[in-house]
Amino acid sequence: MSATLLKNATYINEGCTSQRDILLKNGLIERIDTSIPADDSYEIIDCRDMLVLPGVIDDQVHFREPGATHKATIATESVAAVLGGTTSFMDMPNNNPPAVTIEDIMAKKDIAARNSYANYSFYLGATENNMEEIQKINPAEICGVKIFMGSSTGNLLVDKDEALYNIFKNCHVLIATHCEDNALINKNMEEFKARYGEENLKPYMHPLIRNHKACYKSTKKAVDLALETGANLHVLHLSTEDEIELFRPFADISLEQRKITAEACAHHLFFNDKSYERLGNRLKCNPAVKTEEDRKALISAVEQGIISIIATDHAPHTLEEKNQPFYKAPSGLPLIQYSLLAVLELVHRNELSLEAAVTALSHNPAVRFNIDRRGFIKEGYFADIAVVKNEEFTVKPVDIASKCKWSPFLGYTFANRVMHTFVNGNHVVNNGIFVPNNIFGRDLRFNR
Numbered sequence: 001m002s003a004t005l006l007k008n009a010t011y012i013n014e015g016c017t018s019q020r021d022i023l024l025k026n027g028l029i030e031r032i033d034t035s036i037p038a039d040d041s042y043e044i045i046d047c048r049d050m051l052v053l054p055g056v057i058d059d060q061v062h063f064r065e066p067g068a069t070h071k072a073t074i075a076t077e078s079v080a081a082v083l084g085g086t087t088s089f090m091d092m093p094n095n096n097p098p099a100v101t102i103e104d105i106m107a108k109k110d111i112a113a114r115n116s117y118a119n120y121s122f123y124l125g126a127t128e129n130n131m132e133e134i135q136k137i138n139p140a141e142i143c144g145v146k147i148f149m150g151s152s153t154g155n156l157l158v159d160k161d162e163a164l165y166n167i168f169k170n171c172h173v174l175i176a177t178h179c180e181d182n183a184l185i186n187k188n189m190e191e192f193k194a195r196y197g198e199e200n201l202k203p204y205m206h207p208l209i210r211n212h213k214a215c216y217k218s219t220k221k222a223v224d225l226a227l228e229t230g231a232n233l234h235v236l237h238l239s240t241e242d243e244i245e246l247f248r249p250f251a252d253i254s255l256e257q258r259k260i261t262a263e264a265c266a267h268h269l270f271f272n273d274k275s276y277e278r279l280g281n282r283l284k285c286n287p288a289v290k291t292e293e294d295r296k297a298l299i300s301a302v303e304q305g306i307i308s309i310i311a312t313d314h315a316p317h318t319l320e321e322k323n324q325p326f327y328k329a330p331s332g333l334p335l336i337q338y339s340l341l342a343v344l345e346l347v348h349r350n351e352l353s354l355e356a357a358v359t360a361l362s363h364n365p366a367v368r369f370n371i372d373r374r375g376f377i378k379e380g381y382f383a384d385i386a387v388v389k390n391e392e393f394t395v396k397p398v399d400i401a402s403k404c405k406w407s408p409f410l411g412y413t414f415a416n417r418v419m420h421t422f423v424n425g426n427h428v429v430n431n432g433i434f435v436p437n438n439i440f441g442r443d444l445r446f447n448r
Contacts, residue, residue, distance in 0.1 A: 003023065003025040003026075003030075003042045003425075004023075004024040004042065004044075004422065004425065005022075005023050005036060005038060005039075005042040005044045005045070006021065006047050006385070007036075007038075007047060007048075008021070009021060010047070010050070011053070011377050012354060013377040013378070020032050020033060021034070021035060022036075022377070023042075025425065026425065027382060027383055027424040027425040027426075028380060028383055028425065029377060029378060029380065029381050029382075043427065047387060049390070050387050050419060051387070051416075052385060052386075052387050053085065053388060054358065054362040054363070054374075054375055054377050055086065055088065055362065055374075055375075055386050055421065055422070055423065056085050056087065056088075056339065056362055056386065057088045057361070057365035057366055057371065058086050058088070058312050058314070058339070058365075059089075059263065059309055059365050059369065060092065060311040060312065060313050060314075061077065061090065061091050061092065061311075061312060061315075062091065062092050062094065062314060062316075063091050063314075064316065066096065066107070066111070067095045068095070068096060069403075071316045071318055071403060072334075072402060073115070073403060074091075074108075075115040075117075076402060076403040077314065077336065077402060078115070078117045078118045079401045079434055080314075080334070080336050081337070082117050082421045082429050082434065083434055084338055084340050085340040086336055086339065086340065087118055087374075087384035087423045088120070088365075088371070088444060089118055089119070089121075089336070090120075090122070090143045091123065092125075093122070093124060093125030093146050094125065094148070094156055095108075100124065100125045100126075100133060100156070101130070102136050102137070105142060109122060109443055112443070113440060113443070116440055116441045117423060117428050117434075117436075119384070119423060119424070119441040120443060121444040123142070123146040123176060124144075124145050125146050126146060126147045126156070126167050127158065128158055131170060135171075135172070137173050139172065140445060141445070142173065142446075143174070143369055143444065143446065144174035144175060144176050144234070144369070145167070145173060145174070145175050145176070146176050146177075147176070147178070148178045149177050149178060149179050149181075149218050149221070159183075164225060165225065165229065168225045168229040173448070174368075175232060175233050176236055177222045177233065178236055178237070178286075179215060179219040179221070179236075179243075180215055180286065181213075181215075181218040181221075184213060184214040185209060185210050185214050188208070188211060188214070198327050201325075201327050202276075203276045203280045203283065206289075207273050207289060207291075210287055210288045211288075212290065214287075215239055215240050216242040219235055219238070219246055220246055222235055223246050227260070232259050233259065234263065234309075234368065235260075235261070235262045236262075236263055236265075237264065237265045237268065237287060238264050238298060238301075239264075239268050239287040239290050239298075240294050241293060241294050241297035241298070243262070244262075244297055244301045244307070247262045247306050247307065248306050251304065251306045258308075258368075262306075262308065263307060263310065263311050264307045264311075265311055265335070266310060266311075266312050266335055266338075266339040267283070267285065267289060267333065267335060268289055268298055269299055269302070269310070269343070270342045270345070270346070271283060271408070272291055272294070272295045273289060273292075279408055281323070281324070281326060282406070284322075284326070284330075284333075285313065285331050285332055299346060302360050305356075308360065309360055310339075310343055310357070310360040311339075312335040312336050313332070314334055314336040314339075315332025315333060316332065316402050316404040317333075333408050334400075334402040334406065336402075337399075337400065337407065338395065338407060339361075340361065340388070341393070341409075341416055344388065344415070344416045345414055345415060348415040348416070362375045363375050363376060369444075370446045370447045371444055371445070371446060372444070372445040372446065374444070382424050382425075384422065384423055385422040386418055386420070386422075388418055389416065389417055391416065391417050392413055392414065393417035394412070394414075395409045395412055419431055424441065
């Protein structure tokens with residue numbers, strides 16, 4: 001693997017902006033210094049007028065493999081990831097069949113080892129009867145256990161109190177939860193069907209059916225269970241201002257010591273319920289995108305550190321599937337290729353500081369999941385780097401790498417663009433173009 005010298009790099013790390021040369025060698029950040037002499041063997045990139053950031057670590061994606069490869073594959077979505085500056089991902093278990101055994105996880109890792117251009121890890125899915133598999137987990141090799149406390153596919157829905165308590169009490173690794181109250185959502189859906197007729201349901205009704213109360217009730221249940229059992233809880237994709245208050249009491253605890261945390265997703269920070277008018281079913285996701293007040297409150301909570309992590313919940317579906325009537329159209333949208341740019345857009349609008357953005361996208365996922373030597377620009381750490389240029393970039397169909405070939409950002413002009421991405425020192429995106437070279441990402445390791 002050749003060495004790369006990033007000259008004149010303005011880089012963001014741990015809340016500080018510095019200007020140095022950065023040498024990437026043997027897959028690591030070997031040296032950071034004021035002036036590193038060039039060597040004939042180095043690839044040299046002048047980073048003047050660009051930002052050098054630690055690669056994004058996305059703790060929540062659905063790359064659809066195995067079982068739904070007509071929508072996406074680990075190969076296609078990892079290309080989308082690196083094009084967007086995401087260098088590591090953690091994939092969810094709601095595949096077909098669901099990933100609910102250690103053997104299932106090993107099979108997914110085998111696919112990723114041969115196909116993923118980004119680094120990877122995979123959650124084990126919790127069911128009401130797989131505690132034996134959960135207890136087999138090696139904490140150094142698997143990112144966590146996923147519990148769907150809201151609707152899901154197959155047998156992954158866990159909403160019985162006894163089963164939830166058992167998992168929270170006896171799981172020895174991080175628990176990540178999807179929190180929506182299924183009974184309340186079903187009740188709301190029946191009321192809307194009775195009032196409007198199933199055929200007349202519209203996308204703008206989605207946040208009214210999967211409403212604030214359904215999110216808050218389930219999230220509070222998860223937090224209360226974690227407090228009661230001592231579980232290590234990470235609540236995924238908060239979507240309401242109400243839920244934020246459940247996490248405020250823990251914000252003064254260092255992230256290294258915090259056992260109850262939350263994330264927000266790029267689409268909940270970027271869009272609001274008015275966006276359904278333009279995007280329709282393409283914005284349909286669970287939990288639903290809600291009001292402008294919720295959006296602003298979520299951004300503020302990221303800035304304050306109440307919400308620790310920004311992720312995507314990247315979940316591709318085909319346009320044919322999305323173009324069905326609302327009640328048939330699946331929930332989920334592809335985001336990973338443009339999540340960094342979307343968050344930097346919030347910085348450009350002065351809604352979020354650059355330091356808070358980098359902390360939530362890169363530093364905090366590494367700290368919260370105890371990932372070995374990633375998420376920071378430090379000597380001795382893996383060379384996972386995104387280089388971003390302050391140059392307008394309009395998303396066109398030809399740019400989209402996700403297999404589904406659409407994006408909610410299609411036609412949007414961002415203030416920045418990703419020029420270079422390095423994964424373990426591999427220059428996988430060069431001047432905005434993906435460079436296939438059959439050097440694949442690595443299985444993430446966790447210091448637990």
